Amino acid sequence: MFFSISFKISLAIFVLGTLYRIINWFRFKIGTDALSFTMIDRIKSGVIGIFKTIFSLKIFSIIKVLILDVVLQIKIIRADKWRWIMHMCIFYGFMLLLLMHAFENQITKALFKNYASTLNPFMFLRNLFGAIVIFGVLIAVLRRKKTPKILTNAHDSFAIFLLFSIMLSGFVLEGLKIISSPIFDEMVSSYISGSDDITPLKAYWAKKFHVVFKEKININDEKLLSEGESSHIDNCASCHSMPETAFISYPFAVSFKHFGNTLNDFRVDRWLWYFHVLSCFLGLAYLPFSKFFHILSTPINLLLEPAEEEKNKVTSRIIGMDACTHCGVCTENCSVAQIYQVTQNPNILPSEKLASIKLLSRGKKVEREKLNEIAEGSFICTNCYRCTKVCPSGINLDDLWTASKNTLIQQGYFEPHNWIAQKSPSEWAETVKKKKDEPSDLIDNPEIFYGCVQCSTCASVCPVVAASNGNEIDLTPQQVMNLLRMGLKDLAMASKMVWNCTTCYMCEENCPQGIRVTDIFYELRNKAYIRFKDVKENV
Amino acid sequence: MANLETQVLIIGGGATGTGIARDLALRGIKCILAEKDDINAGASGANHGLLHSGSRYVASDAEAAIECREEGEILKRLAPHCIDNTGGIFAAVSGDDEKYISDFPSMCQKCGISAKPIDIKEAKELEPVLSEKTIAAYLTEDASIDPFMLSLENMAQAVSLGSSYMRHAKAIEFKIENGKIKYTKLINSKTGEETKVFAEQIVNAAGAWAGEMAELASVTIPMVYSKGSLVITQKRLTKRVINRLRKASDADILVPGGAVSIFGTTSIRINTLDAIYPTVEEVDFMISEGAKMVPILETTRYIRAYAGVRPLISLGAKKGDDRSVSRGFVLLDHTENGVDNFITITGGKLTTYRLMAEKTADLVCRHLGISATCKTREEPLPSTTHGKWTEPAMTPKMWMQKQKTDDILLCECEMISKSAVDSLIESAKQSGDPALKVLGLRSRIGKGPCQGAFCSLRIAAYMYDKGELNLDSGISDIKFFLNERWRGERPLQWGTPIIQSEIAEAIHCGFLSIEL
C-alpha cells in the first residue's frame, strides 16, 4: 500500500515533470532568432525533424554517435580517464541495480526462475553494482574537490547526496536484515511448520548469518549446529546464499551485532526500508528536474541536431541546456576561466553561465544585477570554441553563447564599449559625481602628466583620430591627458576616444616625453567599467 | 579728442574699483571706470585668491580680523559662484612659537572667529600633504575666491546698469579749477588716443598707483610698496586652505584654486612700481620655507609665479585721522588738500573689498548729496558670461557638455574652444579692442603648461580669420603676451618647465624668428 502509493505519486511526478520539461523545450527561448516562432511551430518541426533524422541516412551517423559518445562516452575517456570511470560506474552500476534489483519482480524473476534476492550470484552482484556506484560517487566528490575551476552547486550536491543515500541505505538495510531476528521469525513461520524445533536453525543462523536473537543461543555446540545446518539446507538454502558474499552489507551486519537487539526491537530495518524506498522514489520524482535528466535529453538532442531547420536550432538550444550535467568539462577547458579568480563572477565559467542562461530562456524577469553578471561573462568569452568541442553531452555551446549574447543585447545589455557609448561623457560624469572612488596608479597621479609639453604628436599620429569623422571621436589623446591633468577623470573615462582606441600604441611610442598614453587609456577603461557598471541603466 | 560726461569717474579697475562701480550703480549712480591696463591688472589679480576667515589677523589686528570674518560671511552668501568654500587648516610645525599656538584659540574667540582644534592624526587624514612635524592644527572658515571672476562680475553688473568701463585708459592729467577737478584727461595706452572725462566726483582706486594719481592732483599720499610673490603648482595639493599657525609671516599660505594650488607669499619693500616680477631668489626661499609645513612643495611641478604690490600708507603722520576707517584700508577725502571732488581709497584686502567699496560709495554720495543706501550687503552678485571663463577646469566641462564637433579647441592645455574664444572676444570688446592678453585675463588662455607657446599662435590666427587683428599687430600681440607669461615662468625654470620653454623658444625664435 505504502509502496504503491508512494511509487505512483513519484511516478506521476516523474511523468509530469518529464512532460513539463519536454514542453519547455519548445516553450523557452534564447537568442533573438527564437522570437519569431510559436511553440506549436516548434513542436511540429521538432517532431518532423526527429522523424526525418531517424528515417534518413543521418541515422547511421547518429547511431554511431550514440554508441561512441553516449554508450561508450568516448569523448570523456579522451579527456579524462577518471572521469570516464566515474561516469561509467555511476551510470552502469545504477542501471544494473535498477534492472536487477529495483525491477526484480518484473525483470529478474522473469529471466531467472529461481531468483531470490538473497541468493547468489544476485546478492553478490547487487553488492558489486552498489559498490561500483559508490566508487563512482567517490570519484565525483574527489574530482570536484580537487579541481579548483569546477564549481559545485546545490543540484550537484543534492544529486550526489541522493545517490549516496540510496546506496548506503540499501547496504545498511541489507545488513540489518541479515541480523534481524524478527525477519528470521517471519521466515520461519512462513516456511517451516510450527511443530519443528527451530533452535538448531537459530543456532546455525546465529553463527553463520549473525542473526541476533533475544534469548541466549549456544553457537558453539557442534551438534546443535550440524542439526541446524541440515535444517537450513532443507528449508532455507534454496533461497539464501551465505552472507559473506554480500561483501559490503556483511561487514555492516557484523558490526551491527552488538546492538542487534535494540535494532531488532525497534525494527530499524523497516524504517530503513521506508527510507531506502522513499529515497529511490524521490530520485525518480526528482529526475526530470535534476541533472540526471540528461539521460533523456542528450540522445534526443543528438537526434534533433542534424535537423538544420531554424526552428529546431532554437529548440535544440533548450534541449541542449537540459542535456547539461554540470560536469564542468567546458569550464576546465575554458580559455577565460582563470579570469573568474580575479572577478569572482561565476558567469565567466561556461558551466555556470549555462545555468544562468537557462534562467534567461524562461522569459521571466531576471534581476538587473544578475543580468549584468551574465553579460559580463558573455562578453569576456573569446569564442574559442573549446567548450563546444569537449562537451560530453554534445551541446552546441558556441551557438548558445551567440544566441544568449543576442538576447542580452536585445534586452539592453551590451558590450561595455557600447553601453558606455550610450551616454555622453558629461552625463556619465554627472551620474557618478557622488560615487566614491579608489585611486589608481596612472590616472589619479597628476605627476604622470607633468611631462606633457602639449606638442599634439599623440593626436597627429593616432589612426583613429585620422580615420574618424567629427562625430566618432570627441577628444584627441592629448585632450584626454589634459582632462586628467585637470583632475576631470570622470569626463575622460567615458570619452569616445578612450573607448574607440585600437590600442596600437602609436601615441605612446611617439610621445617625446614618454607619457604612457595607451596604458592610461587601458586604465581609464578598467576604471570606467568598474565605476559605471553599477550605475548604468538599461534600456 | 573725445569728451565724456559722467557722475563719477573711478580710476583703477581692481576689486575695489569695480566694487565701487557696482555699489554706485546699485544706488543709481552712473560712472565711468578708467583702468590703465585691464581688470585686476594690479594687486587684485596678483594675490592668493584667499577669502580670509580672519584667523590670520587675530594677533596683529583684531579689528581687521573681525572685518574679514563679517565680509567673508557676506561674500559666501552673495557671491557663491566666485567662491570655493574649502575651509581651512591652521597648522604649526615643530619649532613654531608655542605661545602663539596656545593663545590662538582664545584670540580667535575674542574676534568671534571659529577655530576648531583637531588632533594631528585627523589633520593628516584630512590633508595628507601636511608635514610629519605638524604639532598643532585648527579648522577654520577660510575659503578660496576667484578674484578675476569677482571683478569681472562686479563690472558686468555695473555696466548692465548703465556704467561703463574703459580699458588701457590711463589718467594723465586732472584739470583743476576752483578747487575742483574739472575734467580728467585719459590716454589710451594702445592707440595713444586721448579722452576728456568731465565727472562730478573722481575716485582714486588705483591701488599701488594711488599715490601717482594723487600726485596728478598735487596731493601727496605717503605710500610704501611691498611686493609679494606667489607660485602656482601644477596640481591641487590640498582640499583646504592651509595656513601656517604662527605670527603672520612669509611663505605661510597654500590656497587651492580649482585644479591648482597657490602658495605664497613674500614681502619685499620696493621703491618704484616698474618691473614688478617674481625673482628666482623669492621662489627658492618660498619653496624651502613652505616645505617645512607642506614638504611636497619641494618636489612638485610649478606652472608659474607672479607678483603683486601691496600698497601701504605710512600713517605715522596721520595717526588718529578719523578718515582712516580702519587700519586695514584707508579712505582719504582730499577736500582738505584743496581738491573738493577727489577721493582716494587704497590698502585693504581682497576679502574686505566690498566694505571698502561701500564706505567709498557712502562718501561719494555725501559729496554728491545723494541719500541712496548701500545694497551690496543684501543683493547677490549675479553670475554672467563675462566671469565664467576664469574658473579652472570649468571651460572643458562646458565644452564637453556641448559636444559640437566643429567647435575645436584653440587652447589645448585649458581646453578653450573657438566658441569660448568668440564669447571672450565679445566680452573684451565692451571695453576696447581684443588682444591676447585681454582674452587671457578673462579666461584660462595661456595659463596651462604651455604658457601660451602654442595657443598664442592658434588664437592669433583665429583672430585674423575673424578680422579682429590686422596688419602685423598679431606679431607684437603674441610677443607681448608671451613676454607677460614669461615673467611668471622665468623663476621656475627647471625640470619640465625648462623643456617647455626650450620648445617655446625653438618655435618662436628658432622657427618663427619673431625676435628679429
Added chain:
Amino acid sequence: MSRIELKCDLLVIGSGIAGMAASLFAANRGIKTIQIGKTNTLSFTSGLMDVLAVHPIEEKRLWKNPWDAIDTLKKDISGHPYSKVSKDTIEKAFKELVAFLKSADVPYANYQNKNVNIITPIGTLKPTFFVPESMLNGVSALEEKKPCLIIDFYNLKGFSALQIKETLKDKWQNLRTAQIKFLDSSKEQFAEQMAYDLEKPKNLDKLAKEISPHIKDAEILGIPAILGVKRHSSVLSKLQELLGVKVFEIPTIIPSVPGIRLKKAFEDKLQDIGVQSFYSQEVIQVFHKDDFVFDVTGAASMFKIRTKGVILSTGRFFGGGLSADREKITETIFNLEIYGPFLRKVWHELDFFAPRGHNINNCGIETDEYFHPIDKSGKVIFNNLYAVGSILAHNDWTRMKCGTGVSVATAYSAVNAFLNQKG
C-alpha cells in the same frame, strides 16, 4: 636573465639631426654603427636647415651669405662649434647629407648659395639656408613679388593665410588668400594626417577641385606643408599639374610634415646602409674601460651594447641630453662637465625675446678641436667619446639660426676624427 650583447665600432646616441647625420656619415665610411635614441625627434623640427644667418645676435645682424657670416663668427666667438670646423667641412657635410636625402626622395636645395627667407605661418620671414625643394618656389616668388594665392584650411589650427597676408602687407602686395575645406572638414585637421590623405590620388583630385576656382590670376600657390610624406614629390608635381600653377609649401608649427619626411627618410634608409638602429630605447647605465658598455632600457629584458666609440648627440633639454634641477644643469648620460655653472637667477633674461639671448643657451659641453668633451682644465675626458650638435656650448642656435649647420658639421668632423683615431 642573461642579456643580449651587441657589438659595434661606433654608438651614436641621439636621433635628432645630429645623431642621424652622424649615423649616416659613419655608415657611409664603413663603420659598424649602432644608433639609439628617441623615436620622434625629427618631427619637432621645421624641416628647414640653417647654416648661419644672424650674428652678432645682439645687433640682430642678418647675413645674406652664411659663409661670410661664419668667418666673422669665428673671430668673435672662439668657443662656437663652427670655430672648430672649416667651411669646407661644413660644405662637404651638407653635400653628403643632401645627396643622401635626395636618394631617399626628400630633395633639399639652396638658392644661389645664399640664405633665403621662408614665410612662416604667422607671416614672419625665417632666414635659413637649405630648404625642401617644395619651398624654393616660394622664395623666388616672394623676391619677385609674383601674384600669389595663399590658402589655409578650415580647422587647421595655427595657420591663417589672412594673417600671412596682413603681416606681409608692405612686403608683398600681390597676395590673395582663400580658406579651403579639407575632405572631412567637420573635425580638427592635423598636418600629418592631411599629408597621408593627400597621398591618395582621389583626395588630391578633390583638393585640386576645391582650390582651382580661387587661383584666378595667381601665378603661384602657397599651401601649408601637407603635400604627402613618403610620396611627397609625386603629390607636389601632381598638384602643380592639376592646378596649372607652381606650388610652394609653407612650413607649419610642430609636429611638422617636412620634419616627418626627414624622420621617415632617416629611419628607413639608414638601416638600408647598415646602421643598426634602436629607437625608443634609453641608456640606463654606462661602464667604461677601454670600450664603453651600455645597458639599455627595459627591466629584465635589457640588452647591452659594447662599442669602441660613442658620439653623443642627445641634444639639450627637450632632447634629453641635458637636465636641470633647481641648482644645476647636468649632462644625463656621462655626467660630463657643463660649461656655464651660472646661478639659476642668471640663466634667463627678463625679456623672453631679449636680443642677446638667454645665458642658458650658451651652456653645454665644451670640446677640443676633435669634439672630445673636455673638463674644466681643458683635459679630454674620454678619447673615444665625441659630443656633437646642440648640446655643445656657445651655440645659441635659435637666435643665430645655425642649428642644423652646427649639428651636421660637428657630426661630420666627429665621425672623421673617430675614423682617423681608429686608424
Added chain:
Amino acid sequence: MKFAFFKGCRIPKDLPEYELSTKVVLNKLGVELVDIEEFNCCGYPVRHLSTKASILSTARNIALARRENLDILTPCKCCYGNLMHSNYMLQGSKDLKNEINLILSKEGLRWEDDIKIKHLLYVLSNNVGIDVIKKHVKYPLTNMKIAAHYGCHALRPGKIVKFDNPLAPTIFENLIQVAGAKPVDWSKRLDCCGNPLWGKNNNLSLKLMREKIEDAKLADAEYICTACSYCHIQFDMIRKRELKGDESVPNIPAILYPQLLGLAMGIDKNKLGF
C-alpha cells in the same frame, strides 16, 4: 629547437590554416612545436576590463610553459603583445607576482621570469635565421608584390615587446624577401588593421581597414601579408564578409606569412591549409 606553441583562442576555430601552415613550415625548418592543451586566453581581450585578469591569464600560460620547461612561440601578434606586456608588469612588481602566484598555486603552478616569449616571425628571423630559410626556399615567389602588415601589438610599446624597431621595423620585409617576393614600401604599413574595434565600432573598424587596403593598392601590392590571427581575420574573414561587392575597395587578398613561405619552400598547398 623546441617551443610551446601558443595558438590563442581564434586559430582553432577561425584560422586552422594558420596552425597548419606554421607547424608544417617550422617543422621543415627544424623547429618543434609542442601543444599544451591547458593554455588559456592570452588575456588581451579582457585587458580592457581588468588588467589584473589579463595579467593572471598571461601568468598562467607562462607557468604552464614553465612546467614543460619550454619557451613560448605564438603566431598571433595580439597574444604576443599581451603576453609580453603582462610579463613585463610581473617583472616589475613583487606584490603583483606574489598575488598572481597565490592564485596559480591552487593549480600547482608558478610564474617566474625565466620563460621567453617569441613571435613566429622573430623565431624565423632570429632563431632559424634568414640564411637557413633561404636554403629551404625552392620556388622563390619572384615578382610577387607583398605589403607586409606588421601588426601593432608586436611592435609597440617597443621598450616592452622588443620585437623590432617600433616605428621602422625591417624584420617582415626581410622575411618576405627571403621567400623571393618583393616587399612594397607603403605609408600605412605600421598602422592598425582595425580589428580591435570589430564588434565595438564596426564602422570605424572597417574604415581603418579600408585605409590600409587603399594604401597598399597605391604601393602596387598584390597581397597583404599578415602574421597575426586578429589582423588576418580582419583582412580575410571580415573583409570578405563585410566589404563583399564593395567596388571601391581594391581587391588585395590577405595571405598568412607561413603560407607564403610554405609556397616558396614548395610545400603542398593542402598541407598549408589553402
